[in-house]
Structure formats: structure tokens, C-alpha cells
Amino acid sequence: MRVQNYILNIKAFAIIGCIVLLAMVSPLRAQRLYDSLPYVNYELVEAIKYPMLTFNNPASIHSISVGNITEISTIYKNVQGEYKPLFEPANSNDIAFSTKSINKFKHITLSGEFAFNRSLKKQINFTNISNSYSGTPYLFIDTVGGDNFDTEQYHLKAIAAYEMSEKIYIGCGVIYNAALGAQTRDPRSQTNMVNLTVNAGVIYKPVQKLKIGAGLNFFYKNEDIDIKTIEQNTSYFLFGYTGLGTYTKHSAETFYRLYEQKKPGGNFQIEYGNHLFNIDYSQFVENVFDGRKEGEAVWSAMKHDSEFRNRTIGCDYVFTLQANESIHSLKASAVISESVGAEVLQNLNKLNEGYNIYQWQTISIEDKYFRKCKSALVSYEIVKLNNTLHKYMCKSFVRYEQSEENYYLPNQKLMHENIYTDIEASRYFVFEHSGVNVQLNIGYMYNISNEINLSYNTFLIQKIVEPDFEYFSSNYYRFGADITFDFSINERGRYYWGVQSRGVFSSVNYNSNRLLLTFLLGVLF
Template sequence: MPIPNHGFMSTKLLYSALLIHLLLATAAGQDSTSYVSQGSFDIIRLLNPWLSGSNPAGMAFNPELYPGEMKLDYYSEKGDYKQVQHGDKLNSYSFGTRSYSKIGNSLFYGCFNYNKSFEKGTDYTNINDPGRETPYLLTDSIGGDVYDRELFSIEGKMSTPLGHAIMLGLAGSLDVGLATQDRDPRPMNKVLKLSLSPGLVFSLPSIKIGVNLLYSYYNEDIEIDIIEANKEHDFFQMHGLGTYIFHEARSFNRLYKQNRIGTEGQLNYKHGNINNMSAIKLQYATETADDGRKAGNASWSYIKNDSRLDINSMEAFNTTTISKNSFIHYLDAGLKISGMLGTEIIQRLETSGTTGATNWVTYAEEEKFDASRLDASLAYSLIKMKDLYLRDYEVGFILNYNSYKQSYYIPDRKEGYANISASLDMGRSFYIGRQVLSISCGLKYKRNISASLDFAEDSFFYNELLLPDHIFTTAGYYAPSIDLGWETEINKIFSKYFFNTSIDLYLADNDRHRTIFSFSTGVIF
């Protein structure tokens, strides 16, 4: 019997988001509809490097283009080139709308998205996103599950001038979702993510300096039930690199809570046709995993602290845009370094002799896991514009290097790898009367340059999880892709109708493959 997915908050959230969105769009008027196209949001990003950073105040430097979009998306993935805990097949349907608006001197951006997806063939996972970087996963020994997910996202940003040379910005987003499985053991994951970021930009004649603060909160509340009468399952509280504590139970509850704080500083230099922007972002996050079980058939019914994960990260990027005649040269260099430190909390359930109260008593907090990741990228694009905000053609390439190391101590286990990848993309838009046809194609290539998995034991999780995932992350691939878009003007409330479809085919050198298909259709206003 599947657990009913009630789609909580759906009606209220949907109506509220649409109302806000349409109010903003209507209030702003539509002065620039003739320029808007499918690529408008990308063009804005290209012309305003502040949008590559996280400071919402930088939105003030957007070009005079206020596009809006409302669309339906279908997205699918299929194939065996994947991580073990991801599904063999993913079908995702979404409705989304977003727009920029200007009211007085203030600029607004709003976005709403509703997504429903079915991920089939997920193995051993009880958490909503097993790809979320944490060693403290919650797994079972059952494969072939289906994850049914429903996610609502709202995002809002505003930027307003404070006097002559200061811009104030505020950004916020809220994601709420529910994910369920329909085979025992059946987790129900309630996911919430809240982000807030206030920022300032000080504008001088040719230099702009910005700073913003970042705060986000993530919460995943997992309640696992077993519907089959008198049946128990094993639950594994993973601690990194195949280490775990396990319990056999009829139900299990876990709560992840993550608080993240950070700041980003930006420096923008603009002179003539050169627009250069540098930014550095520092973030710290701490995430706890607590286990609590229901009474009744449970081994205990009190909250046990399982682990804590501390994450530090530094991100830096520099983008340069050079506009010359109708050409734009875009150069971007980015670097992200992050480190994780995992702490296991050793507790014992004890009863106080005087009061009879039973509690988990902490004996030690032990640092047992660490990991570091480095991502570096270099990108260049040449864009030929047809008009001020309309693309003619584009050629670009990206080089990427990433490395990852993780260690568990006693028993000592290590994994490390480094990959390089490159991609080449080119696209062109054909303007045929009131219609535009856009075609682009690309090729991605990935190659592993080093890999090690130092692991002595031959265990279930080594064979079923660690080793296949290691092979996946270190496998090279070729990935050709093709993208086709069409749009036509409609002289109604909306400016244009469009559809877009793309296919990416990943051909890995371990004889595995994965096909990604997407289709979008909607209106631009």
C-alpha cells in the first residue's frame, strides 16, 4: 500500500506565488517585449557579471531588459551510468515562472517552481538526495525503490538605491518538499531549505565594491515505516567509507539540520568596453544528524545524537566581458575549495538511579572523517549579437579540474581521485520573419587522471556502494548533446511562445551510458 503523498501546502503556496509574481509583472509594465527571447535570462547574466555572484544588490546593474517566462518542463534521465543510490530512471515534470520587474528605481526578480518527479530503481537510500555531500547517510539493504517527490520553490530578489552611490539588495528563497518511497522500508522525507542574503554595493566612477551576507537553513525530517505486519528491516547509520552502526527495527526516525553562514565580497571594474568582476565567498556550515525512534517496537524512544559535520568552503571567480562591435568575449575563471570534518557522537543509554529517567549520555565526540574537494574551471565564450539583446551565434569552451579526497580513521580507509573535463559548445539562432529557430550542439569529455581506494575489507557496502560509486566517479566519458529551440511572436498578453528540447548522451568508458532528455514549452512576456 503506497503512502499517500498529500502535496502539503500545495494550493496555498501555488496561489500565493502566482499572485506575487503576476502583480510584480503587471506593475512593471512591459516596455521591452520586442527584445525578450528564450535567451534573455542568459543575456542579462552575460551583460551583468554581478549575477554570477550572490549579492542581490548587484541586480541594479542589469541591462534595461525585464523578461518574464512561464513554462512547463519535462525532464528525464535513463541509463546505468549513475551512482548506486540514484535511480535507473528519472521522470520529472515542472511548472515554473520567473521574471524581472522594475518599480520606480527598484528592481525585482521573482521565481516560482513546482516540481513532481518519480525516480525509479534507487538502491539502499532513505535520504532525499544521496548526492548531497555528507558521509552520514541513512541506508537500508533494499534496492529497486521508487522515490516519489514533490517540491515547491519560491525565490525573490530586490535591489534598490540608497542615495547616489549605494545599492541595497535582499534575496530570499524557500524550498519545501516531500519525498516518499512505496516499498518497505518506506521513508517519508520532509525537506525544507531557507536562504536569506542581504547585500550592499558601493558604486564609484569606474569601480564598484560589494559585500553581502549569506545564511541558509536546511532541514530533512525522515520518518520510516514498515507497512508489512511484523516485519523488521536493517537500518544502517553510515559514518563514511563503508563504516556504520546498524539496527533492526520496525521504524526509524532521523533529523538532519544544517545551518550555513557566509559572506561574499565583490569588486567590479568597468572601463570602456571591458567589464571585469572578481568575487570571493567564504562559507561555514554545520550539520547534525539525530536519530529518534518511536516507542512500541523500537529499541529506544529517545533522541540519540549520531554525528556532526562541519563544512568550510571558499569560492572565488573572475569574469571579464569585452564588448566590441557586435561581439562579446566572455572569460570566466572559477575556483572552489571545500573541506569537511565529520564527528561521531558516542553515547550510551543510561537510567538515572535517583530519578529513573532514561537518556542517551554523551561520552565522547570523536573526529573520524575528513574530506576535501577542489574544483577549478576556466571558460571562454564568443557571442555574436544580432541586436542589442538578441543572440546571433555563440561558441564556447570550458576546462575543468576537480579532485576529491576522503579519509576515515580507525579502521583507516581512504579514497581519492582527480578528473579533468572539457566541453565545447556552439549554437546559432535563425531569425525567420516572426520566428526564431535556435540550434546548438556540444561535446563534453571527461578523463580520470588519478584514483585510489584504500580499503582492506570485503564487505556488503564496499561491494554494493563504495566500489561502484568509485568506478562511476572515476570513469571517463564522451557526451555529445544537441539542443533545439523554436519561438514565435504572439500579439497577445504574452510576447512569444516557445518550445525547447535537448538530448545529452553520456557514453562512459566502463560501457555504461545515460541519456538525458528535456522538453520545455511556455510563453515569454
């Protein structure tokens, strides 16, 4: 094991060293599913120039200054290493195809995206749902580790903004994501996840220096999980996890579970001169339903297992200063999220004496789980422009986050409080028909405090709660490097193709680390 880790470290440093350097690792970028070609980097420049673009108001895309641009990319991504949350794979390989386009007409701006991602995940432990870290404690797990999980993800996004007058802009958008996944070992789960976001917004500009924006959005998620055991006459213990090591246990050959979430939200912006203030609010209820297929049809009746409620409020302040060919951006953000988990207690009752028809009837809904997350971020970014492209960029940020989970009866608690700091720099070298972008970043996370207070010492606490607690409350450093080449294909410099390599290395010590490698090939016209 030590030898493997040593080799991994050597590989990591060699690749990163060879690639001349660096990248990302702002958490926002790290969460992006589909990377973008940064060699022309219109998104980066546009987002700093017009910070309202970074919020959830679709009317804001009218301010994009580049027009009629299309990008097509293929991406390969590999992640490996043991320094990870428990439910993440030890090794995953992704191949993606992505295309996006922005088109500006006289009064209308259109933006569209399509992406397909094929992911092969290896060595996933216990979990049976597609995203185990969405915040809900109501996971569905088994006792089998080392699973392989194959997924296909589809992403569609369309946004339109319309200039009604010089003072009023409206916009609307729709985002559709679908994912299919399957495990290849008993008990094998098949997941089918769909989520849809629709949003609408308006921006009112009464005077040149003032913009007032507002938007509404609605998010819907539906994920069903069908668990099967192929081997005949064999059943496994399956656990309806209820948070902090507590669970309900099922022994079954097959099982069905449905997650359904409805999340309305809204946002509001005021931009006055160089100052922009944004506030975001959303709340959701996610219901979990179980359909058990233990032997007889009566068990197939859907049972309401749990209810997860959340509300999140976030606010941002952005100060932007454009001077000559430099743009300075100072940003402060804060997010508070509170969640309550309730367990639904139901009885299987016979509906009609004459027939064998049973239905689960709710007796009580009991609040049992509470989670509060707070985070705050302060960042400073400077971009030096070379015409419409960036010449160099430097960004640093400090993020504070605190997460506290409580389970009641038996009373249990988990808490961790971290501070993460990161600095990132990039330089774009422009040649006659080509360009090279080099980017580096380094980050460090420091655990300020943590607390673990559990009443039991069960299998799930040993295998899930404690390893994840250790991960989320450990200090680590992160180092990333990124290099991109782009070439103009035609004489007018209208068509480009580009190649990008990226490496991100995270480590808590020499025995526990993780490496992300990305290769991207794309064309922009």
C-alpha cells in the same frame, strides 16, 4: 541486457540526430532544477554582460537591463540509463511548472520565481534520503534495492534591489525550497525537506569604472526521514552510514532521522572596468539526530548521531570585453572545500531514579572522517548580439577537480582526480515573427589518477563504495543537442510562446550510458 543497451543507444542517437542540436552540459546548468526558455535568452545575455549577476549578491540585479518580463513554463524531463552514481535512479520522470518574473521600477528592481516539480524515480538502490550526494558521509541506507521514490518539490525565490543613490545599491533575497518524498517498498521512507536561504548585499560605485560589492547569506536545511515497515512483525537491517563502508547497524520496524544544517556565508566583489574579482566563503555544521522506535518509548529519545562540519572558499576572476555587438568573457574560478565528520558517542542514561525517563547523554565527539575537494575552472565565451538577443554563442571550458576522502581507524582512503573539457555552441536564427535556436555541445572527462585503499570487504563496500568509486573515476564522453522554436503572438512582438527539446547523452562505453531528454513549453511576455 546488451540488446536493451543497444536499443537505448540507437534511440539516443536517433533522437539527438533528429532534434538538430545541442545543448548545455556546463555543470552549472546541469544542476539547475528548473530550466528556462532560452529562445529570448535574456538570462544568458544579461549574465555575460553583467557578470556580477552570477554571484550571490542580491543588489546586483539592479543592473539587469531588461525590465518587466514574465515567463511561464511547463517542463517534462526523462532520465534513463545505468551510467550513473549508485544512489541515483535508473529511470526518472519529472513534470514541472515554473514561472518567473523581473520587474523594474524607478529605483527598485524585483525578481521572483515559483516552481513545482513532480518526480517519479525508479530503481533507486539502498538510500533513504532525498539527496545522497550533498557531501555528507552520514547517509541512511537499507539493504533493499530497486526502490521507487515519488517526490514533490516546491521552489520560491524573491529578490529585491534598491537604488539608494547613484553610488549605492542594496538588495535582499529569500529562497525557499521544500520537498516531500516517499518510497513505495518496505522499509519505506518518507522524507520531508525544507531549506531556506536569506541573503543581503550592497554595491558601492564610487566612480563609474569601479564597483565594490559585499553580501551575506544564511542557509538553513531541515530534512526529516521517517522509515516505516508496513508488513507486520517484520524488521529490516538499517545502516547509519559513517563513510567509506563503515556503519552502525539497526534492526527496526520504524526509524526516524533528522538532518539539520546551518550555513552562514559571505561574498565580496570588486569590479574595475572589465575586470571582476569575486570571493565566496561559507561554512556549515550539519547535525544528525536519530530517534529509534524499537518497541518502547524510551527508545524514542533523540540520539545525536553525528556532526558534519564544512568550510568552502571560492574565488573567481572574470574579464569581459564588449566590442561592437560581440561580448567576450574569460573566466577563471577555483573552489576549495574541506569537511570533517565526527561521530557522537552517547549513552542512554536514566534521568531520574523515580521515573522511567531516559535520555542520551554525550560522552565524546570523535572526528573520524575528512574530505577535501578542490576544483578549478577556466572558460572562454563569446556571444555575438543581434540587438538585445544573441545571434550566436560559443563557450568552452576546462574543469579540474580532485576529491579525497579519508576515514580514520580503520584508516581508509578514496581519491580521484579528473579533468573535464567541454565545448558548446549555439546559433539563433531570427525570422519575422519567430526564431529558432540550435545548440550543440560535446564534453569529455578524463581520470588523471585515483586511489582506493579500504581495510575491509563488507557488504556496503561491495555494494556502495566500489560502484561509486568506479563511476566517479571513469572516463566518459557527453554529447548534447538542443533546439528551440519561438513565435511572437502579437504584432508588436511583445508576447512569445516557445517550444524546446533537449537531449543529452553520456556514455562510458556501449554497455553503460545515460540519456537525458527535456521538453519545455512556455510563454514569455
